[in-house]
Amino acid sequence: MLEISALTKRFGDRTAVDKASFVVTEPAMIGIIGSSGAGKSTMLRMLNRLTDASEGAIRFQGQDITALTGRARRKWQSRCAMIFQQFNLVPRMDVVSNVLHGTLNRRSTLATMFNLYPREDVETAIEILDRLGVAEHAAKRAEALSGGQQQRVAIARALMQDPAIILADEPIASLDPMNAQIVMDRLRRIHDEDGRMVIANLHTLDTARRYCDRIIGMRAGRIVFDGTPAQLTTGVARDIYGAGADFSESATSTAIEQDEAERPAARMAEPA
Structure with missing residues (x-):
């Protein structure tokens, strides 16, 4: 489906x-890990064509994505949601309108200027918000929601594009552990139920192991690991992060402490 070949991005001498x-x-759920500056965000921005590659190629279902320009490039960005x-929401705009912004690439300029949406698009937006557990906030301003709720609205906006691929750049980095868990549960459910490819930059190893089918490790711009969660040992993690023997995964954990009676609960059963 997706082939990345010798993809390179230079900023001056760097x-x-x-x-x-x-x-x-x-379709898979893929986590990309690595320290700050490893190239994770630049990788996603090239996949979405927000940033042009210096060299190399991106192909999706046989199409050369790196060669796209103009309307074809914008069409790709609809299929590859970011x-x-x-969150990148419009704070003073209501939640449902923020979600409907996911349709902008297929709407006319006039409709966009006057904020005109087909009834079926509004209904779809509400259905997606309901799926993500935030439909009751549809009429509120985005700025009135918590961080976790806003991120779910951002996911809803991405789903409104009906994408083949969802790219998530550190989607839980600014969230508390409970909201981080809820957001990752929703992303995993989207992958499982819709069959959409999800590629997420993640900053915690426990999250990558728990939610991803495949993990790619980056260090200094290079891919230094590509394997399963089981293969991501502490020793491998030290190599990815360039850390010494004192490296501790617990320092990066987002796990929520639970009572023994709660531990058997299924992952998807957490509150919305």
Whole structure:
């Protein structure tokens, strides 16, 4: 489905991503890990074509994504939706209108100027918000919601594009552990139920192991690990982060402490 070949991005004399290559043969939930400055965000921005590659190629279902321009590029950005750490919502706009912004690439300029949406799009937006557990906030301003709720609205906006791929750039970095868990549960459910590919930059190893089918580790712009959660040992993590023997995963954990009676609960059963 997705083929990345020797993808490289340079900013002046600095190489942010250095000849990265990997292939995804079927929809999967993939986590990208690495220290700050490893090239994770630049990688996603190139996949979405927010940033142009210096060298290399991106192909999706045989199409050369790196060669797209104009309308074809915008169409790709609809198929490859982006979710950001800081949500990128319009704070003073109501929640449902923020979600409907996911349709902008397929609407006319006039309709966009006058904020005109087909009834079926509004109904779809409400259905998606309901699926993400925030439909009761549809009429509120986005700024009135908590961080976790705003991130779920951002996910709803991405789903409104009906994308083949969802890219999430540190989607839980600014959230508390409970909201981080809820957001990751929703992303995993979207992958499982819709069959959409999800690629997420993550800053905690326990999150990557728990939610992802495949984990890619980056260091100094290069891919230094590509394997299963079981293969991501503490020793491998030290290599990815360039850490010494004193490296402790517990310092990066987002796990929520639970009573013994709660531990058997299914992952998808947490409150919305």
